[in-house]
Amino acid sequence: MQDLIRRESNLPATDYCITMIKLTYSRGTILLEGVEDDHPYFVTYDNRIGAYRSPAFRYAELKNAYPDAIDNVFENKKVEIAHNENLRSYQKMAVEYWSKNDHKGIIVLPTAAGKTHIGIDAIAKLSVSTIIIAPTIELIQQWREKLISVFNVEIGQIGGGEKEIRDITVCTYDSAYLMAEELGNRFQFLLIDEVHHLASERFIEIARLFASPYRMGLTATYERTDMLHEKLQEVMGGKIFELGYEEISEFISNYEIIRIPVDLEPEEEEEYERNRRKFISYLRKHRITMRGPWDFEKFILSSWNPEGREALIAWRKAREIAFNARVKIDTVRYVLSKHMGEKMLIFSEDTSTSYLISKEFLIPCITYLTPGQERKKYLDMFRSGKITALATSRVLDEGIDVPDASIGIILSGSGSTRQFRQRLGRLLRPSQGKHSILYEIVAKGTSEYGTSRRRRKGVPDSVDDGQEE
Amino acid sequence: MFPTQLMMVRKSKKGTVRSVFLTEEGSDYSSSVINLFSASIGKRIEEIEDSLKALELKSQNPKIVKGLALLMFRMSRIGPPSLLDPITVREVIFSKTRVPPASPGERDEILEAVAKEMNSSVAEIRKAMYADKESEQILLSLPEITPDSLSRRFNSEQIETVMLKAKKIEITSPFNMPRIIRIARRLGLLYRATERDAVEISGPLSVTEGSERYGSSFALFTRQIMRVGEWQAEATVSLRDGKREKEYAYTINSSVSEYSDLPEEENHYGFVQSKEFVKLENGQVIFDYTFNVEGKSVNILVTRPRYYQEDHFTVRSVREQGINAEVFCIIRGNEKCPSGAICFKDSVDWIRAKEFLETKYSRKETNVERGPVKKIEEISEENRKKIFRHLEDLYPDSQAMVDYIEFMGLDASKTLEEAGFKVIWKGLKILVQK
Numbered sequence: 079m080q081d082l083i084r085r086e087s088n089l090p091a092t093d094y095c096i097t098m099i100k101l102t103y104s105r106g107t108i109l110l111e112g113v114e115d116d117h118p119y120f121v122t123y124d125n126r127i128g129a130y131r132s133p134a135f136r137y138a139e140l141k142n143a144y145p146d147a148i149d150n151v152f153e154n155k156k157v158e159i160a161h162n163e164n165l166r167s168y169q170k171m172a173v174e175y176w177s178k179n180d181h182k183g184i185i186v187l188p189t190a191a192g193k194t195h196i197g198i199d200a201i202a203k204l205s206v207s208t209i210i211i212a213p214t215i216e217l218i219q220q221w222r223e224k225l226i227s228v229f230n231v232e233i234g235q236i237g238g239g240e241k242e243i244r245d246i247t248v249c250t251y252d253s254a255y256l257m258a259e260e261l262g263n264r265f266q267f268l269l270i271d272e273v274h275h276l277a278s279e280r281f282i283e284i285a286r287l288f289a290s291p292y293r294m295g296l297t298a299t300y301e302r303t304d305m306l307h308e309k310l311q312e313v314m315g316g317k318i319f320e321l322g323y324e325e326i327s328e329f330i331s332n333y334e335i336i337r338i339p340v341d342l343e344p345e346e347e348e349e350y351e352r353n354r355r356k357f358i359s360y361l362r363k364h365r366i367t368m369r370g371p372w373d374f375e376k377f378i379l380s381s382w383n384p385e386g387r388e389a390l391i392a393w394r395k396a397r398e399i400a401f402n403a404r405v406k407i408d409t410v411r412y413v414l415s416k417h418m419g420e421k422m423l424i425f426s427e428d429t430s431t432s433y434l435i436s437k438e439f440l441i442p443c444i445t446y447l448t449p450g451q452e453r454k455k456y457l458d459m460f461r462s463g464k465i466t467a468l469a470t471s472r473v474l475d476e477g478i479d480v481p482d483a484s485i486g487i488i489l490s491g492s493g494s495t496r497q498f499r500q501r502l503g504r505l506l507r508p509s510q511g512k513h514s515i516l517y518e519i520v521a522k523g524t525s526e527y528g529t530s531r532r533r534r535k536g537v538p539d540s541v542d543d544g545q546e547e
Numbered sequence: 548m549f550p551t552q553l554m555m556v557r558k559s560k561k562g563t564v565r566s567v568f569l570t571e572e573g574s575d576y577s578s579s580v581i582n583l584f585s586a587s588i589g590k591r592i593e594e595i596e597d598s599l600k601a602l603e604l605k606s607q608n609p610k611i612v613k614g615l616a617l618l619m620f621r622m623s624r625i626g627p628p629s630l631l632d633p634i635t636v637r638e639v640i641f642s643k644t645r646v647p648p649a650s651p652g653e654r655d656e657i658l659e660a661v662a663k664e665m666n667s668s669v670a671e672i673r674k675a676m677y678a679d680k681e682s683e684q685i686l687l688s689l690p691e692i693t694p695d696s697l698s699r700r701f702n703s704e705q706i707e708t709v710m711l712k713a714k715k716i717e718i719t720s721p722f723n724m725p726r727i728i729r730i731a732r733r734l735g736l737l738y739r740a741t742e743r744d745a746v747e748i749s750g751p752l753s754v755t756e757g758s759e760r761y762g763s764s765f766a767l768f769t770r771q772i773m774r775v776g777e778w779q780a781e782a783t784v785s786l787r788d789g790k791r792e793k794e795y796a797y798t799i800n801s802s803v804s805e806y807s808d809l810p811e812e813e814n815h816y817g818f819v820q821s822k823e824f825v826k827l828e829n830g831q832v833i834f835d836y837t838f839n840v841e842g843k844s845v846n847i848l849v850t851r852p853r854y855y856q857e858d859h860f861t862v863r864s865v866r867e868q869g870i871n872a873e874v875f876c877i878i879r880g881n882e883k884c885p886s887g888a889i890c891f892k893d894s895v896d897w898i899r900a901k902e903f904l905e906t907k908y909s910r911k912e913t914n915v916e917r918g919p920v921k922k923i924e925e926i927s928e929e930n931r932k933k934i935f936r937h938l939e940d941l942y943p944d945s946q947a948m949v950d951y952i953e954f955m956g957l958d959a960s961k962t963l964e965e966a967g968f969k970v971i972w973k974g975l976k977i978l979v980q981k
Contacts, residue, residue, distance in 0.1 A: 104856035105735070105751045106760075124754045125830060126737040127857045128864035133755050150886065259751075260853055283760055287752075387609060391600075415649045433677060439647040440640050440654055447680060452634065459641070467647050 099147040101140060103263035106287030108132045108140060108151060118143050134262050135313050137289035138180070151263050151289050152207075157245045159229045161202050163195055168326060172319045173199050176294055182315030184273055184295035188323045189503020190330045193296040194221065194479070197269050198228055200294050201246065209265035210248045211284065213272050215450045216457060216478050218248040221271070236261075238450030251281050258287035267292040272476050273314065274299055274496075277306035285313035298503060299496040330506045331484070333514040337530060338413075339522045340405045350524060353396040360389030400524035401490035402431055407438060409519050413487055414439065414467065417515075421460065421483040422467040423474065425501050427490040435469040435489070443469040475500045482509050486516040493532035548707035548766045553614045555705060556786070556797075564784060564795035566705045569611065569698040576606065577694035577701070580615040584623065584689055592625065593682040614701055622690040628683055629675035631667060636675045639664060702803070703773065709797055710769045711762035713782040715749040717741060720778035725822050727778060728833040730771045734764040735854055740830045751857065759785060769799075777801050816897040818847065825870060832861055834872070838901070840908035845871040849895060852878060855885040871908060875900060923962045935966040942968070945979040 100111040110121060110130040117130060118139060124131040132140060137151060165173070172185045173196055181204065187193050201208050210225075212218050215238035225233045225246060234242045236257065237250030243264065254261065268288050270276050273295030276285060285293070295314045301307055310316060323330070342350060361368065366377050381390040410424065426432050429445040436443035442456040442465060459465045461480055468474070475497055486505050491497055505514035520530045555567040569576065583602060587595045599616050603609035627633070639661050648654040658669045665672065677683055710716075720727055724746060731738055731748045738746045748768065750761030765782065772778060779800040785792045818838050824831035825846060834846035846865065850858040858874045865872040875895055876888040884890035889903070923931060934955060941947045948968075952959045960970050963979055971978040 102856050105853055107751050107755065109856055109860065120755070122754050124737075126739040126749075126754070127860040128827075129857075129860040131751070131754055133752070283758065286756075384604075384607070387604060391604065411649060414647055418649070419646055433680070437673070437676060438654070440644040440657055441647045442637070442641050452637075456641075463645075465641055465645055 099144045100150065101137075101144070101147050102150045103134065103152075103289055104131075105259040106134050106262050106283075108134055108137055108289060110140070110144075110147075133286055134289040135286045138291040141291065152266055154266075155207060155245065157205050157207060157231075159202050159205055159231060159246070161198055161228045163198060163228060165195055165199055166192065166329060168321055169196050169199070172196050173203065175319045176200060177203065179315060179318050181267075181292040182294070183318030184297065184300060184310060184314055184316060186297055186300045186317055186320040188321070188326060188330070188506075189298045189500060190506035190508070191298075191321070191326050192329070193271070193298075194224055197221075197271070197294065197296060198225070201225075201267065201269065202229070204267050204292055206266040206292070207264060208246045208267040208269060209254070209261065209288075209290075210246075210269045210271060211251055211254045211276075212248065212270075213251050213275050213476060214473050214478075215250060215453055216444070216474060217271060217476065218250055219450075219454050219457070220479055221248045238453075240450075251275060251284065254284045255281055258284050262288045262290075266290055267294075269293075270295045270314070271297075273297045273310065274302055274307060276314070277302060277309050279306075282306075282309055282313065285310075299499060329508060331508050331512040331514050333502065333505060333516065335502070335516045335518065335534065337518045337520055338409055339520055339527075340403055340409055341522050342399065342403050342524070343405065346399050346403060347523070350396050350399045353392040353399070354525075356392035357389050357396060360385065360392075396524070400521040400526040401427060402434070403521045406489055406519050406521070407434075410435065410439070410487060410489065413485070413517055417485045419466055420485050421463075421480065422485040422487065423480075423483055423501075423504055424467065424469045424487045424489060425475070425491060426469070426471055426488075427492060429471045431489060432469045432471045439467070439469075441465065441467040441469055444474055445471045446473050448473075472497070474504065478504060479507060480504070482512070483507075484512055484514045486514070488516065488518045490526070491518075491529070491533065493529040495533050495535055498533035548711055548763070549614055549617060549704050551708060551711055553610050553617070554708045554712075555608075555610055555614075556709060558786070558788070558795060562793075562795055564709070564786065564797050566702070566709055566797075566799075568702045568705065571695075574694045574698055576608075576611045577615055577697040579606075580612060580619060581689075581692065581694060581697060584616075584619050584686070587686050588688065590686055591628065591682065592620075592684050592686065595686060596682070611701070614704065615697060618697060618700055618704065619689070622692065624687045624689075625684040626687045627678040628685050629671060629678040631665065631671060631675035631678070633675050633678040636661070636665065636672060636678075640672075640676065703770070706799060706803060707766040707769055709784055710766040710782060712759060712784045712786055713762060713765040713797070714757045714759065714785055714794070715747055715753055716765060716768070716780050716782040717745050717747045718772075718778060718780045719745040720775070722777060723775045725820070725824075725833045726775055727772055729820075729835060730775075731768055732835075732848075732850075732854075734768050735851075736761060736764055736768065737857065740824075757785070773801075773803065775801070816901050818897060818900070821846065825865060825872075827864060827868060832865060838904055840905055843871055843908055845873060845904055845908055847900075848872070848874040850874055850876050852876060852882050852885045852888070855888050859887060873904065923957055923965045926957070931965075934962070938963070938966050938968070942979065942981070948979050 098112050102109045102111070108131070110117070110132065113121065113130045120136050120139070121130050121132045141149070169192055172187070176183050176185065185193065185196055197210065210218070210221050212221060218235060218237055222233045222235055225248070229246070231246065232244055234244030234247030235249070236243065236247060237253040247265070265288070268285070268290035274297045275281055276295065293314050295310065300317055300320070361377070364380065366380070367373060378390065380386045414422070424435055426435070429447060432443045432445050435441065442459070444453050444456055456465070456468060457478065460468050483505055486501060488501060491501070502516050505516060518530055520526050556564045557567060558564045579602060583598055584595070587598065599612060603612045606612050640657070643657050643660060648657055655669070658672055662669045662672045718727060728738055728746060736748050736750055738748050741747050750758060750764065752758040752760060772780070780798070782797045784795050784797045786795055818836040821834040821837050824833050835849045836847040838845045838847060848858050848862060855874070855876050862872045862874045873889065876885060876890045877894060878884055878890050879893055891899070926934065937951065938948050941951060948963065949959045952962045963970050967981070969980045971980060
């Protein structure tokens with residue numbers, strides 16, 4: 079029978095060894111055969127299929143509980159890889175801590191500290207099937223290129239329009255989430271870059287549905303204001319190693335942060351004030367105090383009534399005026415002229431500003447709307463020096479590695495320190511004689527000033543113009 | 548289904564939730580949105596969105612406007628504002644601007660050079676530069692839809708949107724349960740009979756944790772059961788209540804259905820769609836098909852690789868109660884046949900499946916599963932060739948080869964030797980070599 083293929087018996091022949099415990103992966107869970115009543119607490123009887131079941135991330139614990147079980151979860155394939163990278167002392171120490179922690183845990187190092195090298199060393203040390211999950215297409219492409227050059231093997235990619243699975247594969251968070259049930263027993267080593275994103279309600283399921291016994295998380299910004307990072311303890315092994323900027327200063331580029339205050343044009347100022355007043359009076363009337371994201375959410379939720387909606391629109395309009403003040407474009411022009419030929423990244427909070435910059439200065443723009451291949455092309459052009467500037471919204475905030483990028487311009491951004499540090503980190507990769515400058519262009523007399531002050535909290539070496547909100 | 552921000556529900560203190568539907572009194576909303584779209588043919592999406600914002604501001608409930616507009620966008624035809632290929636345009640522009648132009652004059656010079664190279668105008672180049680961006684697209688034509696029909700679509704989408712947040716659904720149906728369960732199974736959902744003569748539908752992880760992962764499957768499930776008559780469903784949905792999530796009961800029934808039944812599925816070569824449950828000690832199972840071999844009824848589940856393991860357990864539980872059952876697995880593209888599965892490429896080959904079942908369940912061969920009972924010499928020449936050919940296909944997967952032979956009721960070592968293979972034992976593992 080050509081089309082009828084039968085592999086490995088599920089027939090009563092298996093009844094002969096019915097007492098043998100067998101572990102099988104199924105859609106983000108492990109099915110257990112032959113288990114008696116005294117099973118670990120996380121194993122549950124599933125009467126829908128008549129079998130015991132456990133979440134897949136408990137696989138390593140199941141292996142400890144049932145060391146002699148027939149294990150059908152992974153194909154235990156060894157991957158032949160090695161590398162010649164020289165690790166810095168703290169990078170070696172990080173890998174050592176992780177190894178001692180049963181090959182689990184999260185490593186926290188500042189941006190530009192070389193977390194990728196730590197990941198590479200861990201991959202080589204384990205030499206098992208590995209998936210590297212990162213938030214953006216740029217990052218997975220960057221990982222892929224690095225891994226190809228270091229290991230000289232073919233690397234798979236899932237995400238950005240590709241679905242090529244190999245022993246070592248890079249994958250976006252979104253694709254990993256969507257395909258977690260399918261991929262969960264393909265990779266023994268789960269390496270998560272920018273692991274703070276994993277803690278979100280949606281992405282945490284990736285870690286829960288993967289059975290991978292070895293796990294490493296990498297980040298520069300572990301703690302989240304919503305405290306969701308605490309969830310990572312259970313699925314990734316928690317924070318096991320951390321160093322700050324001060325401890326690795328010899329390995330990163332010198333930098334300064336310069337805030338450039340700009341004036342709104344009179345009609346912009348008037349428009350800004352009008353909208354701001356509308357917004358503030360709504361808040362006062364409804365006794366809403368803005369102390370953090372929760373309060374803002376409360377405001378958003380209340381804004382489905384006509385008055386609230388008007389207040390929300392007014393807030394958006396005021397913000398838009400501050401973010402996109404006409405004079406900011408001229409200031410970008412000034413910075414571009416001052417640093418002509420130097421490699422420059424221009425960050426904004428929204429995509430429309432990025433496209434505006436792109437059209438005004440004829441520089442490529444990378445946003446979440448840019449197709450994968452085009453993103454890669456622009457980054458390659460930027461790295462090779464065929465272009466010297468890139469405009470971007472938030473997609474290049476994290477991880478992308480362009481060692482000789484030395485100038486950054488923040489046209490607009492949130493009040494998040496994490497975002498600010500990540501953007502600064504894009505400029506800190508060390509290279510010969512490099513001195514980096516991060517410019518913040520901020521509209522004077524607007525709430526953008528407060529936003530700027532909030533995000534710079536705790537970041538050393540920033541030059542303030544002393545201007546108040 | 549809509550994004551969850553567009554969900555419109557009323558929550559009660561008793562822990563129930565119900566959808567807010569667009570009724571005839573609300574048909575003004577649909578008329579206004581259709582009119583706005585009709586007046587916007589030839590406009591850019593960005594401009595239409597601005598007009599929609601103005602309409603939202605005027606309306607009592609902006610979520611309705613947003614939802615209706617989303618439906619209209621989905622059904623409309625849109626196109627780029629320029630015939631030039633935007634990727635090529637960008638490529639040419641950026642190839643000429645290693646260092647960004649510092650003044651508007653320099654920028655315009657570059658654009659002129661690009662226009663010349665592409666035999667076009669500066670205005671066209673500007674238009675084409677991001678012509679593939681969604682907000683730059685032009686509305687070309689609209690669907691022919693009445694306000695009433697648009698409202699009904701809106702309501703269906705509202706139900707699906709609530710179901711996106713479902714963790715499980717308990718469903719009752721006096722006549723159509725087998726069909727409903729088949730819909731659930733095809734979406735990768737699991738089910739179990741409950742005390743209330745109903746069936747609870749949930750996802751694999753639901754047994755260990757309340758995951759919202761199956762929300763989109765529940766939404767699709769709801770869309771499909773709307774075509775089935777007489778049912779009632781109570782879903783447990785997790786919705787925000789202030790800062791935390793809270794579980795609510797969401798009840799709907801077939802009265803929300805506005806569509807006609809699906810045509811009956813055809814029978815295939817004696818395979819009849821199962822209409823009754825097979826009762827088990829721990830519950831009941833509905834199979835996809837039953838097939839009769841010499842008076843014996845064989846129950847068939849048809850599955851996909853990712854659901855195979857669970858269906859295999861179900862079939863095994865059924866067999867343990869002396870009931871004949873099989874599971875067939877459909878593989879597509881480069882998918883591998885799961886360990887232990889009987890696989891078909893793309894769809895069930897009913898003739899092959901029939902042959903297989905007749906061989907396995909006919910009186911003469913009833914014991915085919917009970918271990919090696921036959922010698923290879925006893926098999927006809929033609930069948931021997933088939934078996935050897937299949938062994939070649941399975942090589943070098945030693946375990947699969949042995950299992951196949953045992954499944955055919957033959958002695959593994961002798962058959963393998965006869966087929967030209969060497970057998971080496973490594974502990975309890977058998978290794979087949981050429």
